[in-house]
Amino acid sequence: MFTEAQLYAPVVTRADGDVVVELGADHPGVGDPAYRARRNAIAALALDWRPGEPVPAAPYTAEEHEVWRVVSAELERKHERLACAAAREGRARLALPVDHIPQLTDVTAALAPLTGFTYLPAAGLVPLREFYGSLADRCFWSTQYIRHHSVPLYTPEPDVVHEVIGHAITLAEPSYAALYVAAGRAARRVESAEALELVSKVFWFSLEFGVVREGGEPRAYGAGLLSSYGEIEEFAHADLRPLDVARMGTQTYDITHYQPVLFAAESWQQVHDVVGGFFDTVDDDLAERLLREASTAAR
Template identity: 55%
Template sequence: MFTEGQLYSPVTEHEDGTVEVHLADTHPGRDDAHYLRRRGEIAGAALGWDRGHEPVPTIDYTDAEHDIWRRVSAELAPLHERHAHREYLEAKARLDLPADHVPQLAEVSERLVPITDWSYVCAPGLVPLRDFYADLGARTFNSTQYLRHGSEPLYTPEPDIIHEVIGHANQLASPRLAAITEAAGRASLRLRTDEAMKLVADVFWFSIEFGVMHDGSDLKAYGAGILSSYGEIQEFGQMEIRELDLADMGTLNYDITAYQPVLFAARSIDHLEDVVGDFFATVDDEAAAALRHEAVRRGPLPMSAATG
């Protein structure tokens, strides 16, 4: 079950104005004082931003941070060509993000707005679940601005700007995937119960974040979490692949710290729109409760029963 706050390191703003990011003990930057200070600076820029009255803060990225972006962009490019669904690849070509430097969020918005009318705003880390989804409903994506630790440029235990932009912005340059994402955001405005909100977030996790889709006889990825991960993009085809099933997607327990062992495959982009898109467009508290009851009635699905 999705729990907000698991994905992002907590941030504390101290009375003297300094900002501290609390990395997990297993984080590769946990004992790097320079990295911790840099993370605090970048989080502080987001915390001090006067939204609605100021431009999104510009981050003066270092040469080392640009190098991380260049390295990851270069490593992901051939993997995308092999493993990404053509819906994502066409959107990626349309957006044409820079591969030689970390783009400012304003630059991402400038490229994205003419395509699908989506824009990016900054966040220090965690955004409350309902606020995050409400912004999605307004075609606004909350993004972190920091980069992963330089000792492990192909790995991050938390969503950094590489995940938020290479994963999601490319995805949002597809009008069809952008519409599904917007529908998820609009759904949150109809939902009164936390249980219904969590179910929508879990369906979102298994589609927009970790979705796979058939392209002819091939299984391809379109989920931002897969397509921004150097490791996961090479492993997803070995996982247990199930048909789209909203009750299963909305209630399946999962561990965000490991590769996802169960993925849900759409037969096509049309199928994804018909099942997931229509669900986000119509779900209310009663429909969410019915899906939960259906999952309970069925009982746990054996991990090998739905392998495709």
Template identity: 60%
Template sequence: MRILQNPEPWSAHDQRIWSRPACSSTDRAAPRRGCHPKQRACCASRPPAFSKSLERAVTGVAHVRRLPEDHPGFADPEYRARRATIAALGAAYRPGEPIPDAHYTAEEDHVWQVVSAQLGRLHGIYACREFNEARERLCLPTDRVPQLREVDAELSRLTGFRIDPVPGLVPTRTFYGALARRHFLSTQYIRHHSVPFYTPEPDIVHEIIGHANMLASPRVASLYELAGAASLRATSDASLEFFSRVFWFTIEFGLVWEDGELRTYGAGLLSSYGEIQAFRQAETRPFDFAQMGALDYDITQYQPVLFAAPSFDWLVETLASFFAGFDDDTASQVLAGIPR
């Protein structure tokens, strides 16, 4: 049985809903900051910020999802109508257009206030130094739900990443592929007010508090872009699955040792009130790509196994090298113990 008081488990990339950058200009390229040495080849061949294929992917595949019966807002017609209205903004959005504002209610702003305040307190205890420094740079509002256009404008200034609104679920390859263009696909709706510390799906709390804060770090933004480019080289289903598991156990649920304490840099943990307080009870294993790529995970439960890097500098160097060299042969070579 699922316990709904605190946990927020769900897939971070299995056909999720994500946000796209907001900008009033069709030329949304922004100067890069802090490009990692391993990324230079990737930078030179970076895909154009707006391709027709990306536009078709975002506007043609994403859809407004009907709520399942176990969703906290299923029996609330007002919430369902609000969610549909907000999702429609993402459905109507076209790349290059200004990001439409979602006019949040006082109740929705209150949900953000409550969650933001509690997570902010926990970040000081459990989040890694890189996240907390990036969070200060991005400086999200705590009294109201931020508009994606605001987050997009600040992120583009800080690291060149853009936020794009989408209405609902997008295919795995679409989400990852957008990262290769420094585009992060994000929802705009927020969880139901009755359970502010729980969501059965990614919402703006996860997208912005978990991911956007980390994307305010130049070297983390470079890792996201490298990850997106790596996904484009994963042409087989098997290699994409291996890549997705590594992404899950690092970008979404990764841990790092700092000052003798376990801290997290994973967006799934950073945006979950329940799980960020529980991750130190999980089985913590040394950082190992082969184990990550071979390990199944249950998106409906707290993660029983997590992987910790010895330091954040080591993590950035190691992940950058892995993503920069990833292709269809990587999974079999890593699992066979062949050096790359």
């Protein structure tokens, strides 16, 4: 499994059938029994769900809805200054609630008429080939839990804020949605683990942590930046490198820190030409050639 696996707290089903989310010792909610019980219950709902069934509703508390309200308001202000035009357009089109956490069925109801995407429940980590491949069918696997109330502007793992305020607002904009679908088709086209990892890393440095210049200023277009209260203020100070899919596909990253190296497009059209063009054409042979060229250039 690639680096992305470290983003999620492990979800295990014990011999007695109990579902347990194993939070790390430094997780803000590790010492809160009520929060941990809800995390376990929400994970169990996703594990019990089967395709074709209604997506289960997560049992949020008033305290958790307040977390959403605080984070949503703060991110909306930051998006006005620091998000790219397409992301702001997607947010306006989707019109998410600001006073409560939307259920995934509500997200789908708003999103499907715009770009055809639907949300599916995930307990935690979804295998990469399944996660990316589902994008080709305009399906997005999403966690349902929300971060701990003690630190509403921080989470050590992707929660419903990331999945919805980060990804759903971009999936609501057609040119964004086309990139996700192309990424899904690429994941299904390639066969080797190395080629799939290349696809996943290009996705990471574009649709998760991509930057685009607009009006001469760097703007965030990746969902990881759009959903991070802290990193969206800091990304402009990263080492912003030109788009290069071979280098994007081999660049290492540490998920526990703000990304020191990001890749900036000169325009939204360049994102589609370079990143979208890669997703549209990559196969195992191209992936092998790009990885070989990147390895040679690094020597």
